[in-house]
Amino acid sequence: MSNSLESAKQRTVTPFRHDTVGSFLRPEVLKEARVKYQNNEISADELQRVEDREIIKLVAKQKSVGLKAVTDGEFRRSWWHLDFMWGLDGVEKANADRGYQFQGEETRAETARLCGKVGFSSHPFVEHFKFLKEVAGEDAIARQTIPAPAQFLAELQRPDNKASTDSYYNSTEELVADIATAYNAAILAFYEAGCRSLQLDDCTWGMLCDKNYWELRQEDVAKLPDIAELYASVNKQAITGLPEDMIVTTHVCRGNYHSTWASSGSYEPVSEYLFGIDHIDGYYLEFDTDRAGDFTPLKHLKDQQVVLGLVSSKTGELEDKQEIIRRIKEAAQYVDLNHICLSPQCGFASTEEGNILTEEQQWKKLEFIKEIADEIWK
Numbered sequence: 325m326s327n328s329l330e331s332a333k334q335r336t337v338t339p340f341r342h343d344t345v346g347s348f349l350r351p352e353v354l355k356e357a358r359v360k361y362q363n364n365e366i367s368a369d370e371l372q373r374v375e376d377r378e379i380i381k382l383v384a385k386q387k388s389v390g391l392k393a394v395t396d397g398e399f400r401r402s403w404w405h406l407d408f409m410w411g412l413d414g415v416e417k418a419n420a421d422r423g424y425q426f427q428g429e430e431t432r433a434e435t436a437r438l439c440g441k442v443g444f445s446s447h448p449f450v451e452h453f454k455f456l457k458e459v460a461g462e463d464a465i466a467r468q469t470i471p472a473p474a475q476f477l478a479e480l481q482r483p484d485n486k487a488s489t490d491s492y493y494n495s496t497e498e499l500v501a502d503i504a505t506a507y508n509a510a511i512l513a514f515y516e517a518g519c520r521s522l523q524l525d526d527c528t529w530g531m532l533c534d535k536n537y538w539e540l541r542q543e544d545v546a547k548l549p550d551i552a553e554l555y556a557s558v559n560k561q562a563i564t565g566l567p568e569d570m571i572v573t574t575h576v577c578r579g580n581y582h583s584t585w586a587s588s589g590s591y592e593p594v595s596e597y598l599f600g601i602d603h604i605d606g607y608y609l610e611f612d613t614d615r616a617g618d619f620t621p622l623k624h625l626k627d628q629q630v631v632l633g634l635v636s637s638k639t640g641e642l643e644d645k646q647e648i649i650r651r652i653k654e655a656a657q658y659v660d661l662n663h664i665c666l667s668p669q670c671g672f673a674s675t676e677e678g679n680i681l682t683e684e685q686q687w688k689k690l691e692f693i694k695e696i697a698d699e700i701w702k
Contacts, residue, residue: 438489444506
């Protein structure tokens with residue numbers, strides 16, 4: 325293992341040394357268009373034209389700050405996860421008993437609920453990706469972000485979804501098999517559309533690290549290995565047998581809504597399960613605050629890249645540059661420096677509400693990350 329700055333090198337495939345998690349603040353014109361569409365003041369085609377224009381601008385801006393891999397900012401979605409789930413066969417949009425709980429805030433009360441067996445026949449996100457790939461051109465890689473299979477499983481097992489899930493599935497094993505099969509088919513559809521870099525966003529691991537989560541569920545923490553194995557299994561099954569040139573990464577989130585968070589705790593309790601999932605090329609991990617614990621769990625990484633989320637997407641204030649460099653060097657005590665990348669801890673707008681910072685601050689964060697990465701990895 326090398327942690328010498330002299331040996332630090334840039335990368336030519338995703339994840340790149342300076343990177344981003346995927347979502348961006350929605351421009352006001354896009355927010356206004358979405359409201360008009362919901363009020364039946366404009367058509368779906370008119371909304372799409374606004375989305376197209378704003379995504380074209382967004383991709384150009386991402387390139388201008390030096391990003392080599394670009395996303396559509398999740399501009400066509402309301403949620404980072406539910407919109408994808410709603411597009412699968414056997415799934416419908418539904419109202420939940422209550423929203424997701426964050427520190428001091430609660431989200432809109434929406435969920436994904438079963439109305440049949442889970443499957444994949446087609447998905448609007450595939451067409452969305454084709455548009456992104458065309459806009460990205462030859463000088464940038466188009467990245468696709470979707471919620472992890474484990475996240476979908478967790479959504480279907482929420483208390484207010486249990487009855488509908490149980491009405492279609494007699495066992496968790498049967499449900500896991502259908503989720504994995506549907507996801508595998510979806511990922512292959514993205515591949516056929518030209519996608520070679522796909523990211524699975526996953527809050528499940530962050531929740532499992534949190535003692536308060538177990539108390540809220542009123543369950544014994546001894547169940548953690550069983551649940552961790554289940555989540556690792558559905559993710560593994562979904563990405564087994566993919567083409568070798570499809571890069572799959574995952575982002576472990578601790579909650580990112582309107583600049584608030586949902587979970588805390590070291591990665592240690594789940595690290596062996598999380599880092600033991602076959603066919604994952606890189607892990608985007610939140611390390612922007614001490615809520616994530618220290619870097620010790622990184623010792624369980626195999627040959628994957630770890631993208632350190634040391635820069636907060638929740639605030640506009642820039643971090644101290646030397647402190648970020650110091651922490652990268654600290655992480656290099658557990659993982660080779662050439663297996664480390666740098667990014668914000670999460671997206672800037674996991675939901676359409678977005679975090680509490682300006683678009684200008686958002687871009688300065690990414691310029692700041694590139695500046696640090698270029699200084700370390702020549």
